Amino acid sequence: MKPIARTITFAAIVTVAVVGFIALKSVGSSAPVNALRPSDPTVLAAGQRIYAERCASCHGAQLEGQPDWQSRGADDLLPAPPHDATGHTWHHRDELLFRITKFGMAKAINMPDYKSSMPIYEGVLSDEEIVAVLSWIKSRWPTSVRAKHDQFNAQP
DSSP, X not given: OOHHHHHHHHHHHHHHHHHHHHHHHHHHOOSOTTOOOTTOHHHHXXXXXXXXXXXXXXXXXXSOOOTTTXXXXXXXXXXXXXXXXXXXXXXXXXXXXXXXXXXXHHHHTTOTTOOOOOOOOBTTBOHHHHHHHHHHHHHTSOHHHHHHHHHHHHOO
């Protein structure tokens, strides 16, 4: 075999191997990249710490949210909602909860004029930290609510 033919053959083999590896990785991982992990103790420990530092001042130490959270205040903003079973957090898929936390409500719901006092955590928290705090929140929900949330995530 001539040197150029060997080089082309080697390049083709490497390309097939790399493409195959990437395909196997994507097939082997059925969970989305930002899927919550409410049963992972390491993730939950980080999430609990982050929640206490970044979220509890508005959403409450017990995830209870602010009073009258469904009515806009004098500033025309909604108070922070609860993240416990009494709120609506669990009605949203992991992916939307992640986007709201990372990019803010206006961008997450594609309504540029939407006003919210919720901070944008892009550049403040890593994706893994956002998943951790959301996973910790989910871990606090009753089993029945977690099951319903899992059903939302499973819908196409």
